[in-house]
Amino acid sequence: MRLAGAGKVYHGMCKHLPERRNPTLQRRLIMQRIGIIDLGSNTVRLVVFDVERHFGRRLRPHEFREVLNEKTVAGLSAYVVDGVFTSAGIKRAVGALEGHLVSARNVGCKQMYVFATAVLRNCSNSKQAVREIERATNLSIDVITGEEEAHLGFVGASITQPLGDGLLIDIGGGSTELTRIEGGRDVANTSIPQGSVSSYARYVSLVFPTPDEREAIRKAFATQLGNAPQLGRNLQAYGVGGGVRAVAKMVGCMAGREKAVKQLAPESVASVLALLDRDPSQFAHLAVKAAPDRLHSLVPSAIILQECLAAVGAESLAMCKYGLREGYLLERVLS
Template structure:
């Protein structure tokens, strides 16, 4: 057995996952070759430390503080190797290289900045470690960005990143905890405008979307809590997501209380994530959204650690 730590530096949280990898693991790797023994998330709110496009020194200090705690935990459990990667919060700021270098120097470990294409591809690798995806579109609604990946013939292509996610939507457009009716429309319109920049959406049109990341899992948890389904649904249809927002419009208090129980750490980003998912399903003509258990972190483990 070997233990590998993967730290995901995101827009809202920084997560450490320690994987136990079987000594008999061989390519091609699948979920049978590893399992997580530690999965620890700390809310860092790094997107709030971006000012006029610049990732501030206070943000660097906060990232270093949380990363140092995670690295200490990884060392304490005897990790054979630890890797750190960052996504949109550092990728999209104007001082991206300098901020990434400053964090790397402070923690004594390289922070690997994933490109939009890297993030989309690794999401596909993670999503397919427990299932075959022959055709469809993979969506990863992150904190600061949303990735789209076309899947055709069991292979991924046309990976793109749109600079709007659930956390950035909340930060830009929501005044309280849950968005108002008008704020919801603003979030949808803003995301639709980003979709328009792609021009031709035909490569991404599909009857089924595959959802990677916490936003789609949170939507499934919330649906189960709101409508009493047994266990978290593995697939959400458009009318089910619409039903969640209808509940919010009809009874915000009930929605809020259910959300606190179902997804307490995503209370403020739950609705923005649902709105992005709904906008994508309508724009791409999708009938359903399949919820994937694994994603970018597992893809990073497979491609950047195990296969390396």
């Protein structure tokens, strides 16, 4: 920290003012470049952050920024056969991680943290697969539970401002995380082992699901949602993650916008599915613009989101800027 004018020559003075530093602030503020890799069911994403680390208090939005954000659409859930993550899937995961490590080194990032979600959490050979990937990449992989995933999504979503009472929805490739919020705290975290990509893999034969296939996705998710703990009614909904964001982008594209909308109404989500019924060609062309890397998972995401909003009687959903990766940075790395 500099005093005003420190190091400058003033007219009428014979000497430079000495530069002064506060040693207490120097000890408490450290600049760090940190890489986070999210090993997901559909994508493997690297985000490199520059962080002003202030010891003794929580991270604020202006104290970290993205230096690099890149993803590989690895489709790892497609490599789970009869519950087993195959050797081909392990090879695919290793290749994606190695590519991201090169990118991280290119921007001078030496601190790397990797966490994995549903694809490695739910496979029957999880420990073996993780060991093989760790051995090949020399990385340590943190396989987080569904409840931890929901909690960390809440932590990230709360960075910009406290969230009011409601339900936070995160539709991933292999699971859907639901967080009940009361009094600014996450009081119940639920993970449903059905996501957009796993729904596609199990129920869809081509790219976009037929009406019968959409109904099969809906019934399967509704059954699991019905078995989840009571979530409440008439709640404000919040959204994080790629699945919800893809639907928000599609709604924006249908309205002639280039970006995702920040608020989603249940009627908007229903209009996405209605367009697929009414004009499959127009739907396909808009989907290519809105979510080219999520064509196969867009409709399952919309179905799952529609069911979640209906289950709690939400009248609107507000998109949150930050989510799981930022929550992991804040609570698992900086804490």
